[in-house]
Amino acid sequence: DAGxxxxxxxxxxxxxQQVTLRCSPKSGHDTVSWYQQALGQGPQFIFQxxxxxxxxxxNFPDRFSGHQFPNYSxxxxxxxxxxxxxxxxxxxxxxxxxxxxxxxxxxxxxxTVT
Amino acid sequence: GEDVEQSLFLSVxxxxxxxxxxxxxxxxxxxxxxxxxxxxxxxxxLTYIFSNMDMKQDQRLTVLLNKKDxxxxxxxxxxxxxDSAIYFCAExxxxxxxxxxxxxxxLIIKP
Numbered sequence: 001d002a003g004x005x006x007x008x009x010x011x012x013x014x015x016x017q018q019v020t021l022r023c024s025p026k027s028g029h030d031t032v033s034w035y036q037q038a039l040g041q042g043p044q045f046i047f048q049x050x051x052x053x054x055x056x057x058x059n060f061p062d063r064f065s066g067h068q069f070p071n072y073s074x075x076x077x078x079x080x081x082x083x084x085x086x087x088x089x090x091x092x093x094x095x096x097x098x099x100x101x102x103x104x105x106x107x108x109x110x111x112t113v114t
Numbered sequence: 115g116e117d118v119e120q121s122l123f124l125s126v127x128x129x130x131x132x133x134x135x136x137x138x139x140x141x142x143x144x145x146x147x148x149x150x151x152x153x154x155x156x157x158x159x160l161t162y163i164f165s166n167m168d169m170k171q172d173q174r175l176t177v178l179l180n181k182k183d184x185x186x187x188x189x190x191x192x193x194x195x196x197d198s199a200i201y202f203c204a205e206x207x208x209x210x211x212x213x214x215x216x217x218x219x220x221l222i223i224k225p
Contacts (some may be wrong), residue, residue, distance in 0.1 A: 042202055042215030055210045100145050101206050105156040
């Protein structure tokens with residue numbers, strides 16, 4: 001049973017560019033959340049997708065957008081990259097029917113903006 | 115407001131028990147979680163506790179919740195070198211979908 005997978009593992013981009021990160025949820029999960037983790041800090045919630053809709057959003061600008069596909073996989077897009085966007089981007093999947101909201105994480109994508 | 119706080123470091127001897135503490139501010143927390151993050155890796159869900167429980171035990175892990183003081187702890191019995199990692203406390207509030215996270219506690223094991 002595959003867990004949560006993310007691609008790519010690492011990415012280097014230049015300021016002003018755009019980036020797309022991808023996530024496949026754990027088998028049986030229908031909900032995907034995205035988090036940004038800066039070095040030495042806990043994750044910060046970006047948004048959550050369920051039934052192909054953004055269900056909740058954290059305090060991130062509109063440069064951060066996402067999408068969920070019918071197979072529950074998801075993409076995170078970041079436009080007009082800033083140096084401060086350099087971080088580990090984590091995808092977590094869960095089941096909407098699970099009351100405990102147990103979120104299972106992928107290994108992350110390390111984004112470096114130069 | 116939402117805030118989860120943890121000590122940044124904890125150092126214990128191999129074989130001893132480790133106790134990692136966490137405080138939170140929002141009384142509407144419904145679930146509280148402990149995650150483990152090893153270097154260069156994602157987050158591994160260790161255990162969680164529902165807010166109407168005081169204690170939960172799972173093999174070497176014991177979670178204690180003091181809802182009055184808004185204090186959560188994770189005890190790891192017989193700490194091993196493989197327990198070296200950063201441990202994060204997180205909370206889910208009410209019907210909110212997001213998790214609010216602490217900054218993590220780095221557990222250092224001394225031989």
